[in-house]
Amino acid sequence: xxxxxxxxxxxxxxxxxxxxxxxxxxxxxxxxxxxxxxxxxxxxxxxxxxxxxxxxxxxxxxxxxxxxxxxxxxxxxxxxxxxxxxxxxxxxxxxxxxxxxxxxxxxxxxxxxxxxxxxxxxxxxxxxxxxxxxxxxxxxxxxxx
Numbered sequence: 001x002x003x004x005x006x007x008x009x010x011x012x013x014x015x016x017x018x019x020x021x022x023x024x025x026x027x028x029x030x031x032x033x034x035x036x037x038x039x040x041x042x043x044x045x046x047x048x049x050x051x052x053x054x055x056x057x058x059x060x061x062x063x064x065x066x067x068x069x070x071x072x073x074x075x076x077x078x079x080x081x082x083x084x085x086x087x088x089x090x091x092x093x094x095x096x097x098x099x100x101x102x103x104x105x106x107x108x109x110x111x112x113x114x115x116x117x118x119x120x121x122x123x124x125x126x127x128x129x130x131x132x133x134x135x136x137x138x139x140x141x142x143x144x145x
Contacts, residue, residue, distance in 0.1 A: 015036070015038050015044050016038060016039050017036040017037065017038055017039075017044070018036075018037050018038060018039055018041075019036065019037050020034065020035070020036055021035045021036060021037055021043060022034075022035040023035070029050065030049065030050050031047060031048060031049050031050060031053070032047070032048050032050075032053045033045050033046070033047045033048075034046045034048070064079055065078070065079065067079075076134075081100075081102045081106070082102060082103055083100045083101070083102065084101050084102055084103045085100075085101050086098060086099060086100045086101065087099045087101075090114075091111070094113065094114045094115070095111055095112060095113055095114060096111075096112055096114060096117065097109050097110065097111055097112075098110045098112060
């Protein structure tokens with residue numbers, strides 16, 4: 001695997017991993033331990049509190065989105081997951097949570113303002129999505145909580 005030249009490596013401990021061997025979550029959900037094997041077969045672990053784990057998930061999501069685009073030199077390329085099932089539930093603050101699960105059991109949830117559900121439903125059934133190769137976007141309330 002090529003090294004990431006853009007990262008300045010002063011005072012960093014760098015371990016080149018060969019595989020992820022495990023992921024353990026604390027019983028109270030406050031932390032996570034990732035276990036790896038290095039190139040020599042030695043196991044290492046990285047312990048992350050909940051806040052750092054959320055930051056790591058966001059960073060991985062951003063890089064996962066950029067990696068195929070950079071690899072193919074095409075900004076339109078996306079990593080797309082098949083949805084096996086989904087669930088929607090309400091919250092107490094005029095929002096709903098949509099949870100999507102892939103065939104391999106990976107789940108991701110999104111908190112959506114109830115006011116945006118009409119736009120979502122309309123986009124899904126009223127528009128000829130094929131006519132919008134860049135996709136439909138409804139940024140009116142995007143990011144507002």
